[in-house]
Amino acid sequence: MPKAVGYSQYTTEKLETLQAFCGTLFHIEHGLISTRGDAHPEAILVDLNAGDGLAGGYPGSTLIMLREAIRQDLPFHLWACELEPVRADRLRERLIEYVRQCWAAFRAGPLVHVGGRCPTGCCPSCDPLTATAWVDLHVTVVPGDHNVTVETIVAEINQRVSPGRRVYGLVFGDGNGQLDFPITPLIRLSRHPRLWCTDILLYVNAAVIKRTRLGGRSEAGQRRGLGAYADTYLIDGGIDQIRKQYGMVRRPHGQQQWTFFALTNYAAFPKFRKHGFIDRDSEQGRRIIDGLNLAPTERPDGQLPFDFGPLIGPTPSTFGIPASEPSAPSSSSAAAASASAATEPERRRRIT
Numbered sequence: 001m002p003k004a005v006g007y008s009q010y011t012t013e014k015l016e017t018l019q020a021f022c023g024t025l026f027h028i029e030h031g032l033i034s035t036r037g038d039a040h041p042e043a044i045l046v047d048l049n050a051g052d053g054l055a056g057g058y059p060g061s062t063l064i065m066l067r068e069a070i071r072q073d074l075p076f077h078l079w080a081c082e083l084e085p086v087r088a089d090r091l092r093e094r095l096i097e098y099v100r101q102c103w104a105a106f107r108a109g110p111l112v113h114v115g116g117r118c119p120t121g122c123c124p125s126c127d128p129l130t131a132t133a134w135v136d137l138h139v140t141v142v143p144g145d146h147n148v149t150v151e152t153i154v155a156e157i158n159q160r161v162s163p164g165r166r167v168y169g170l171v172f173g174d175g176n177g178q179l180d181f182p183i184t185p186l187i188r189l190s191r192h193p194r195l196w197c198t199d200i201l202l203y204v205n206a207a208v209i210k211r212t213r214l215g216g217r218s219e220a221g222q223r224r225g226l227g228a229y230a231d232t233y234l235i236d237g238g239i240d241q242i243r244k245q246y247g248m249v250r251r252p253h254g255q256q257q258w259t260f261f262a263l264t265n266y267a268a269f270p271k272f273r274k275h276g277f278i279d280r281d282s283e284q285g286r287r288i289i290d291g292l293n294l295a296p297t298e299r300p301d302g303q304l305p306f307d308f309g310p311l312i313g314p315t316p317s318t319f320g321i322p323a324s325e326p327s328a329p330s331s332s333s334a335a336a337a338s339a340s341a342a343t344e345p346e347r348r349r350r351i352t
């Protein structure tokens with residue numbers, strides 16, 4: 001089975017973390033939206049790197065966000081950005097297929113009736129076209145470069161949200177593990193006054209940023225055109241420009257130092273300690289951030305201030321893939337993934 005773009009042995013762990021994050025956050029947001037008179041009546045959800053709906057054969061980020069919103073009965077609108085038009089089309093098809101499967105499984109149940117309303121005004125179980133209408137009502141798949149399309153999303157948010165309303169929601173960023181982490185749209189959305197209450201989750205490969213910066217400073221790297229990256233920093237150059245008062249960093253995992261940043265203006269934001277999140281302003285958080293920012297060769301002691309952390313192996317059963325999911329990995333591929341997870345410590349090596 002071909003694997004989706006961006007799949008690695010850390011993908012399952014990433015998606016489990018996203019699922020847990022959405023589950024908790026959407027539960028809280030559902031409570032806030034239903035009780036606060038000044039709340040915009042739907043959560044604003046943005047997946048800046050949506051992909052084609054599957055990651056390594058499992059539901060990808062957009063499907064997870066959609067599924068958790070439905071599970072928590074959260075009224076929402078979700079924008080799913082994807083650079084590649086073909087992948088964007090595939091994503092929409094998969095969302096429709098997923099909703100159809102939900103309706104087959106939970107015939108006319110409350111699961112898909114956001115806020116108890118049937119948005120299409122008919123019985124969802126009777127007409128497969130209704131799933132298309134439902135998805136198009138709740139999800140806008142946005143093909144193209146999110147650095148550009150973020151302006152369309154901002155315009156649409158401005159149209160939907162009355163001034164003075166608190167807008168709860170989540171923006172998720174998840175680049176390809178290169179220098180493509182979506183910092184520009186995250187900065188833009190974090191500074192939008194109407195999105196003050198909207199939280200941010202970013203998954204990022206910290207090692208590649210350091211490597212590219214160091215490459216950009218070497219003669220060989222400059223010959224390869226990396227000179228433009230000689231001053232690229234994860235923290236100073238990127239995360240710190242996202243305007244949110246509080247933040248947590250996830251302990252980095254693996255040779256690529258895969259990490260999450262959770263950014264919010266809500267002081268009592270859940271801690272997600274079980275998933276390795278640490279307050280960025282704590283001593284440990286500052287040490288991790290320092291290590292994510294600077295390579296060993298840029299540090300006085302030549303050492304990273306953390307190890308790579310345990311690899312949490314894929315646990316496919318927790319994803320609740322419908323048995324009929326045609327692209328779900330076979331048990332042999334899951335076994336292969338577990339086997340490769342087991343050898344990870346052997347592959348660890350020093351990052352430069």
Ligand SMILES: C[S@@+](CC[C@H](N)C(=O)[O-])C[C@H]1O[C@@H](n2cnc3c(N)ncnc32)[C@H](O)[C@@H]1O
Pocket residue numbers: 005006015048049050051052053054055059060061062081082083084087144145146147174175176177180
């Ligand atoms: C790691 S994959 C995302 C996987 C997805 N979040 C999931 O969980 O299934 C990154 C995706 O971001 C898309 N992408 C990269 N740069 C982008 C950009 N500037 N605008 C929109 N999408 C982009 C890629 O085409 C790719 O599908």
